[in-house]
Amino acid sequence: MDGLDAQFAALADPTRRAILARLSLGEATVNELADPFEMSQPAISQHLKVLEAAGLIVRRVDGTRRPRRLSTTGIEAMDQWLAMLRTALEKNYDRLDQVLAATHKKKGEKR
Amino acid sequence: MSKMTLKTEGDTHILVTRRFVATPEAVYRAHTDPELIKQWLLGPPGWSMPVCISEAKPGGRIRYEWSNGKGAGFHLTGEYLELDPSSRIVHVERMYLPDPTPDNHVETTFERDGDGTLMTMRMTLPDEQTRATMLATGMEHGMEASYVRLEEMI
Numbered sequence: 001m002d003g004l005d006a007q008f009a010a011l012a013d014p015t016r017r018a019i020l021a022r023l024s025l026g027e028a029t030v031n032e033l034a035d036p037f038e039m040s041q042p043a044i045s046q047h048l049k050v051l052e053a054a055g056l057i058v059r060r061v062d063g064t065r066r067p068r069r070l071s072t073t074g075i076e077a078m079d080q081w082l083a084m085l086r087t088a089l090e091k092n093y094d095r096l097d098q099v100l101a102a103t104h105k106k107k108g109e110k111r
Numbered sequence: 112m113s114k115m116t117l118k119t120e121g122d123t124h125i126l127v128t129r130r131f132v133a134t135p136e137a138v139y140r141a142h143t144d145p146e147l148i149k150q151w152l153l154g155p156p157g158w159s160m161p162v163c164i165s166e167a168k169p170g171g172r173i174r175y176e177w178s179n180g181k182g183a184g185f186h187l188t189g190e191y192l193e194l195d196p197s198s199r200i201v202h203v204e205r206m207y208l209p210d211p212t213p214d215n216h217v218e219t220t221f222e223r224d225g226d227g228t229l230m231t232m233r234m235t236l237p238d239e240q241t242r243a244t245m246l247a248t249g250m251e252h253g254m255e256a257s258y259v260r261l262e263e264m265i
Contacts, residue, residue, distance in 0.1 A: 021247035095151035
């Protein structure tokens, strides 16, 4: 897999996106990440491995701690994800424009 | 027509604004009448909302079920808290992905703006982490389709 494929495969999983979202607020250790997600440490570690291999997160050595944070690529990937959310919402409202136009037309015909 | 804006506010809010060429009455109705909601609150092409319950009264139930027609789907439940006909809706909602997400408290207002209506939707999440997670995982179906489209582009 090249870099982009690995990134998109990593982002396709909602838990991994949630982990990235948590890391967008600041670095965190496996323990700190496992807590809010109600997942076992091995399960979280597995997700972190995928994210790391895709270059979306990096780890730092701090004594016995290994806190993870978003890499520049990870930050860009999250920005892109938010842009897609925006697009999905915009599509809904474009459709609502059409619904409103049709409702308006119907009323006009009745008159 | 003005474009939609989407921005975060403080630690726990998300603010969406959009202008429509219709009266506040019509835009309010499109947000509360199940027959109208089904026509637009869908996300990407190919998705539909086979179940839409919207009891537009204080304490009334909300339930939206989405399907892509190929076995994938998810749903949202909520309750209406306050309704000022044609001008304001306050409700709570949660998505099931499949576990319920923390409650999203939403206030939607409709104001006359020239010959149209300005809609402002203010979401309040319990904390910063929940908001970040909601933005990252929310609108799962919409994201999925966008993801597929992006894959095709690569």
